[in-house]
Amino acid sequence: MATATATAPGPRVRARRWFAGFASRETWAAFAFLSPWLFGFVVFTAGPMIASLILSFTDYSVIQTTHNVGWDNYNRLVHDPKVTTAMKTTLIYTAMVVPAHVVFSLGLAMVLARVGRAAGFFRTAFYLPVMTPAVAVGVLYLLMFNGDYGLINAGLHFFGIHGPYWTTDPNWVKPSLVIMHLWKVGASVVILLAALMAVPTYLYEASAMDGASKWRRFRDVTLPMISPAIFFIVIINTIAALQTFDEVYTAFFNASTPYGTDASLFYVIYLFQEAFVNFHMGYASALAWGLFLVIAVITAIQVIGSRRFVYYEGNKR
Amino acid sequence: MTAPQGPLTATGEGVGLPVPPIPPAVPPAGRWYQFPSAAGVVGRTAYLALLTFLTAIFIYPFLWAVSASLKPREEVFDNRLIPKHWHPSNYLDIFRGIPDIATGVPFGRWFFNSIYIGILAALTVTISSAIVAFAFAYFRFPLRNFFFGCVLATMMLPGAVTMIPVYLIWNKLHLTGTQYPLWASNLFASAFYVFLLRQFFLGIPRELFEAARMDGDNYWTMFWRIAMPLAKPALIVTAVFEFKSSWTDLIKPLIYLRDDNQFTIPRGLYNLLGVLGPSAGGHGDYQIVIAGTVLATLPMIVIFFLGQRYFIEGIATQGRKG
Numbered sequence: 001m002a003t004a005t006a007t008a009p010g011p012r013v014r015a016r017r018w019f020a021g022f023a024s025r026e027t028w029a030a031f032a033f034l035s036p037w038l039f040g041f042v043v044f045t046a047g048p049m050i051a052s053l054i055l056s057f058t059d060y061s062v063i064q065t066t067h068n069v070g071w072d073n074y075n076r077l078v079h080d081p082k083v084t085t086a087m088k089t090t091l092i093y094t095a096m097v098v099p100a101h102v103v104f105s106l107g108l109a110m111v112l113a114r115v116g117r118a119a120g121f122f123r124t125a126f127y128l129p130v131m132t133p134a135v136a137v138g139v140l141y142l143l144m145f146n147g148d149y150g151l152i153n154a155g156l157h158f159f160g161i162h163g164p165y166w167t168t169d170p171n172w173v174k175p176s177l178v179i180m181h182l183w184k185v186g187a188s189v190v191i192l193l194a195a196l197m198a199v200p201t202y203l204y205e206a207s208a209m210d211g212a213s214k215w216r217r218f219r220d221v222t223l224p225m226i227s228p229a230i231f232f233i234v235i236i237n238t239i240a241a242l243q244t245f246d247e248v249y250t251a252f253f254n255a256s257t258p259y260g261t262d263a264s265l266f267y268v269i270y271l272f273q274e275a276f277v278n279f280h281m282g283y284a285s286a287l288a289w290g291l292f293l294v295i296a297v298i299t300a301i302q303v304i305g306s307r308r309f310v311y312y313e314g315n316k317r
Numbered sequence: 318m319t320a321p322q323g324p325l326t327a328t329g330e331g332v333g334l335p336v337p338p339i340p341p342a343v344p345p346a347g348r349w350y351q352f353p354s355a356a357g358v359v360g361r362t363a364y365l366a367l368l369t370f371l372t373a374i375f376i377y378p379f380l381w382a383v384s385a386s387l388k389p390r391e392e393v394f395d396n397r398l399i400p401k402h403w404h405p406s407n408y409l410d411i412f413r414g415i416p417d418i419a420t421g422v423p424f425g426r427w428f429f430n431s432i433y434i435g436i437l438a439a440l441t442v443t444i445s446s447a448i449v450a451f452a453f454a455y456f457r458f459p460l461r462n463f464f465f466g467c468v469l470a471t472m473m474l475p476g477a478v479t480m481i482p483v484y485l486i487w488n489k490l491h492l493t494g495t496q497y498p499l500w501a502s503n504l505f506a507s508a509f510y511v512f513l514l515r516q517f518f519l520g521i522p523r524e525l526f527e528a529a530r531m532d533g534d535n536y537w538t539m540f541w542r543i544a545m546p547l548a549k550p551a552l553i554v555t556a557v558f559e560f561k562s563s564w565t566d567l568i569k570p571l572i573y574l575r576d577d578n579q580f581t582i583p584r585g586l587y588n589l590l591g592v593l594g595p596s597a598g599g600h601g602d603y604q605i606v607i608a609g610t611v612l613a614t615l616p617m618i619v620i621f622f623l624g625q626r627y628f629i630e631g632i633a634t635q636g637r638k639g
Binding site: 018019022026027029030031033034036037038039040041043044045046047048049051052055062108111114115122123124125126127128129131132133134135136138139140142143144146148149150151154183187190191194239242243245246249250254255256268271272275276281284285288289291292295299 | 364367368371372375376378379381382385393394396445448449451452453456457458459461464467468471473474475476477478479480481482483484485486488502504505506511536540561564565567568571572582583586587588590591592603606607610613614617618620621622625628629632633
């Protein structure tokens with residue numbers, strides 16, 4: 001950059017070149033290649049974003065005539081006890097599941113990192129649950145966590161522990177969902193394992209020579225070096241946890257228990273019911289935007305907070 | 318396991334051009350831990366025990382499910398690994414239906430639907446995303462960075478926000494209640510795969526394309542004849558990932574499908590679980606649901622073993638962008 005200062009074109013020249021770009025054949029070819037995405041982006045992403053914002057100020061319901069209702073939907077949202085319950089459930093679950101996910105998957109990855117060559121087999125074993133359809137996970141969860149006959153309680157009984165009614169006791173629904181989720185950490189294990197293996201050995205050798213204990217080496221070498229991977233996992237899983245739907249909906253909101261329980265009413269489940277069961281599309285759009293804002297704020301906090309902890313090799317990216 | 322240089326690196330070797338190998342993105346990996354030599358035996362044994370225990374935890378639910386799917390109704394919950402009475406006809410029941418509750422469950426139909434929709438979804442998204450990714454990787458054009466920023470932003474966008482308007486679009490087109498909404502939007506590329514394939518195309522040396530231009534290739538034949546064959550590993554990653562996500566998807570089939578002849582497996586199982594439950598008038602024939610669950614999971618496991626390398630690479634790539 002700095003070396004080109006002598007011949008760097010001025011802003012007007014640059015602007016002219018930029019516009020001239022539109023005349024070139026290559027640009028038109030590029031836009032032709034780009035067109036599927038451009039169309040999809042406008043029709044299935046950007047357009048719907050704006051549309052749902054507009055809808056959230058109406059009482060749109062597919063069948064009846066639509067009116068503008070101003071801020072009514074958002075007003076209702078704030079005072080809807082179900083929204084409060086669902087949001088609370090979702091946030092508590094997220095606060096529980098994300099740290100558990102990171103610690104557990106990091107632990108597994110570190111165990112695997114020691115194996116060396118045979119890691120492939122174990123990695124496969126840990127990854128298989130990720131391939132299991134969410135509905136299957138929901139079914140298995142319901143049966144294995146059953147308070148009377150389930151496998152989990154049978155296992156606990158073996159150790160003399162009287163297991164709780166995981167799926168029906170409101171206090172135990174979220175912890176049991178967290179445990180079920182931990183079964184599906186395989187993808188994070190693969191990511192962290194790759195990150196761990198990429199830490200250069202000489203860093204460990206150097207710190208060992210300086211007399212660093214194992215814990216110091218973990219804290220001051222391993223953690224900073226894999227912090228980008230951890231950060232990625234935190235962000236992705238927070239966004240996913242805030243949108244929890246499939247497994248919980250399968251287990252708690254099927255035809256035998258259509259209304260579920262408050263303890264299992266997650267935000268997206270409520271949104272789904274409002275939109276596609278009750279057809280309150282306007283209100284559901286407001287719910288969707290509420291969720292979008294919550295996710296945006298939480299992600300922003302994480303990104304800002306991460307600056308102190310995430311280490312990118314070389315420079316800031 | 319060394320990180321990225323595996324199948325996801327493109328060189329011009331296959332085309333007979335002398336291209337220097339791309340240096341690995343990370344320094345050569347090493348084991349950062351050595352088994353202690355003296356007090357090793359105890360530590361090593363404890364360590365192997367831990368590993369075995371963890372693996373058992375992860376595998377056991379599969380074994381439990383397979384075993385439960387082979388038991389008669391009364392014994393599903395006895396938690397034996399080897400069934401006391403074998404009842405493999407559960408697997409026939411799920412195709413035949415269960416007398417007086419779920420008669421004529423079209424499970425075979427669901428299976429076919431899932432395969433057919435999964436293949437369409439994977440095929441369309443792979444080709445369209447490759448085209449778009451090639452635009453980002455090869456061409457220089459105004460607004461490129463802005464558009465690519467949009468792609469990255471889309472990856473972070475929660476699906477719940479666009480769910481309702483997208484439904485309304487399909488509704489306007491009178492296509493709700495059909496299977497088109499489950500795959501047709503894949504014709505227009507998908508952000509994550511565009512990102513993944515772009516990374517890959519960027520690794521192909523530009524000289525290859527310039528040589529092809531000299532030989533009279535136009536942009537399209539260059540893409541189709543040079544870029545696509547070289548990108549085969551990344552294309553397979555894309556296809557298997559999308560097939561998996563289509564196969565396991567529940568929310569779209571819930572929104573769009575009404576007639577149970579159109580259901581995919583997850584949608585059908587969801588119904589079956591509800592219908593067979595005691596409070597909906599069923600007898601709690603969970604052995605049938607579990608048999609269905611096993612049948613829904615099995616193809617995924619087969620696919621994983623066939624394409625294991627690609628899955629692991631794809632996942633690891635996902636992490637590296639972080």
